[in-house]
Amino acid sequence: MTNQYSGPHGDIASVTGSPLWGIEVEQVVQAYRDRGWQLNYSGQPEIPPIYGGGTGPQVFGFETTRGRRVIWIPSYGGVLGQDWKHHGTREKVLWILLNSGIKVLVVGGTSGITDWRLYEKRYDSQTTVEPGDMVFPWSFYTCSQDRGLIGTSIETAWPKFDMTLDRPYCPELAMIMAAKARGYVSQGLLRRVHTIEDVRVALVTPPGITFETDFDILDWAARCQRMSEMTPNLPPVLTLHGDNFAPVFCRLAGVHLAYYHLVANRAQGMPDNAQLVQTLHELYCGNFLKVALDYEPFLLETLPVPDGRSCLCISSKHLAPEVFCQAMTQPS
Numbered sequence: 146m147t148n149q150y151s152g153p154h155g156d157i158a159s160v161t162g163s164p165l166w167g168i169e170v171e172q173v174v175q176a177y178r179d180r181g182w183q184l185n186y187s188g189q190p191e192i193p194p195i196y197g198g199g200t201g202p203q204v205f206g207f208e209t210t211r212g213r214r215v216i217w218i219p220s221y222g223g224v225l226g227q228d229w230k231h232h233g234t235r236e237k238v239l240w241i242l243l244n245s246g247i248k249v250l251v252v253g254g255t256s257g258i259t260d261w262r263l264y265e266k267r268y269d270s271q272t273t274v275e276p277g278d279m280v281f282p283w284s285f286y287t288c289s290q291d292r293g294l295i296g297t298s299i300e301t302a303w304p305k306f307d308m309t310l311d312r313p314y315c316p317e318l319a320m321i322m323a324a325k326a327r328g329y330v331s332q333g334l335l336r337r338v339h340t341i342e343d344v345r346v347a348l349v350t351p352p353g354i355t356f357e358t359d360f361d362i363l364d365w366a367a368r369c370q371r372m373s374e375m376t377p378n379l380p381p382v383l384t385l386h387g388d389n390f391a392p393v394f395c396r397l398a399g400v401h402l403a404y405y406h407l408v409a410n411r412a413q414g415m416p417d418n419a420q421l422v423q424t425l426h427e428l429y430c431g432n433f434l435k436v437a438l439d440y441e442p443f444l445l446e447t448l449p450v451p452d453g454r455s456c457l458c459i460s461s462k463h464l465a466p467e468v469f470c471q472a473m474t475q476p477s
Contacts, residue, residue, distance in 0.1 A: 150244035152190035153206025155214035157445055158242060160390060161253035162220030164407055164437035167430035170219045174205055176438055177217075181210040195296045196236040204241060215445045216245055221252075221390055228354070230290075239294045239394050248450045249318070250395055251403045253437060255429065256348070256387025257356070257412035257421070261366040261373070264416060274344060274383055276424040277336035277432065278408045279326050281319045282385065283345040284310075288352065291393045299397040302462070304469035309461045313392040314404040317451040322405055325443060334432045335407075345382045348389035348406070356421075357386060359414030366415075386412050401451055401458045403444060407433050 165173055178184055186206030192198055202222040207215045222238035223229060242250065258274045274280060285291075293299040302308040319340070329335040339346065349365065351357055365384045373381040385406055395402040409425040411417070451458065 148191050148193040150190060150241070152188070152201075152204045152241055152245060153186040153214070153216055154246045155206060155216040156247065156450070157213065157249040157251065157448060158216035158218065158245060158247045159251040159253075159441060159445055160218045160221045160238060160242075161251060161437065161441055162223065163255040163388070163409075163429070164253040164433050165441070166220070166255075167434035168438075170203065173217075173219070173438075177207055177442060180442055182207040182215070182442075190241055192237050192240065193296075196240055197233045201237040201241055202234070209442075209446050211446060213446060216242075216247065217445075218242075221388060235290060235391070236294065239391060240297075242400075243294060243297060243299070243398060247400060249315075249401045249403055249448055250391075251441065251444050251448070252388075252390045253405050253407065253441065254348075254385075254388045254390075255407045255409040255425075255433060256385040257410045257415075257425075258346075258408045259362050259365045259369065259384045259386065259412040259415060261370040261383070262381065263411070264366060264370075271337075272343075274339055274346070274408055275336060276408050276410050276428060278339060279329070279335050279337075279436075280339045280344075280346050280385060280406045280408060281323055281341065282314055282348050282404055282406060283312075283341040285313060285348040285389045285392060286350070286384070288350050290350070291389075291391075293394055293397045299394070302397055304465055304473060307463040307465050308396060309463075310392065310396065311461060312457045313396065313402065315401040315451065315456065315458050317456050318401055318403040318448055321448065322403060322444065325440065326405070329436050329440070334436050342380065344380045346406075347382065347384050349384045349386050350389045351386055356413040362386075362412045362414040365412075384412075396458065396461065399459060399462075401456070403448060405440075407436070409433070 189200035192201045205217045260273050326338045369382045410421045
């Protein structure tokens with residue numbers, strides 16, 4: 146590493162993008178300043194060559210009225226016109242977060258829902274997941290980007306640790322977040338709030354650069370129906386298709402991942418989905434924006450840092466026998 150980190154440090158960060166896509170970046174910054182937050186940093190830190198070099202995404206560092214240091218990176222670190230994978234966006238953002246010293250990462254996403262129950266002739270709209278709902282995810286479908294950060298002490302867990310991902314999203318923080326979110330239902334800004342006690346929703350990151358095909362979604366619906374039938378004593382399994390930011394990195398780094406998802410549309414190919422983009426655009430620029438502009442600063446100001454090994458974010462990282470390291474080729 147030849148670059149020293151030049152960005153802000155903080156206790157908690159957010160990389161939330163899509164719930165805030167209905168407003169310009171500078172307007173979000175101004176909304177936080179209007180709450181009395183002090184803007185102490187605005188810039189694009191220099192990135193080490195191993196992650197592509199040059200400058201990283203825009204980073205903002207605030208101090209809240211309670212004296213808490215907060216970091217916000219807009220839109221998951223995405224840069225206009227740049228392909229996420231080709232430009233190594235994920236690695237740049239994770240390097241910034243790792244060096245900032247954060248203990249909690251807030252991520253809000255908007256995604257399309259695949260609810261297999263919609264294929265049935267009769268279903269209850271009070272239990273299905275629909276556009277306008279908020280979901281607290283249960284698990285996720287792994288892909289090649291779910292890993293640590295190359296060139297750092299958390300490049301990999303093995304062989305020092307055996308790491309499991311039961312409840313990859315911090316369960317202690319999810320309870321606090323859900324309680325606040327239910328207030329938006331009573332205000333008419335959200336339709337329903339779903340927790341893992343109601344439905345087991347897994348996040349699926351699309352492998353391409355656009356929505357999945359009709360076949361992809363039908364495939365997921367069939368899989369989830371079968372999974373649900375296999376575990377009839379548990380809540381049904383569904384999938385949300387969109388972003389799933391760095392659950393493995395957070396678990397390796399000991400960062401508590403506070404994740405919430407706003408359902409913007411029924412996934413491509415789902416029944417009665419002729420107006421997929423209509424619900425997506427209306428919610429982005431309407432109720433979702435109203436929710437996010439209140440919810441995000443509330444979370445950043447008030448979420449605690451869970452302590453002790455009772456939290457799965459910490460206790461799921463098991464120390465392996467030292468001999469496992471000795472059984473491998475040693476670095477030169």
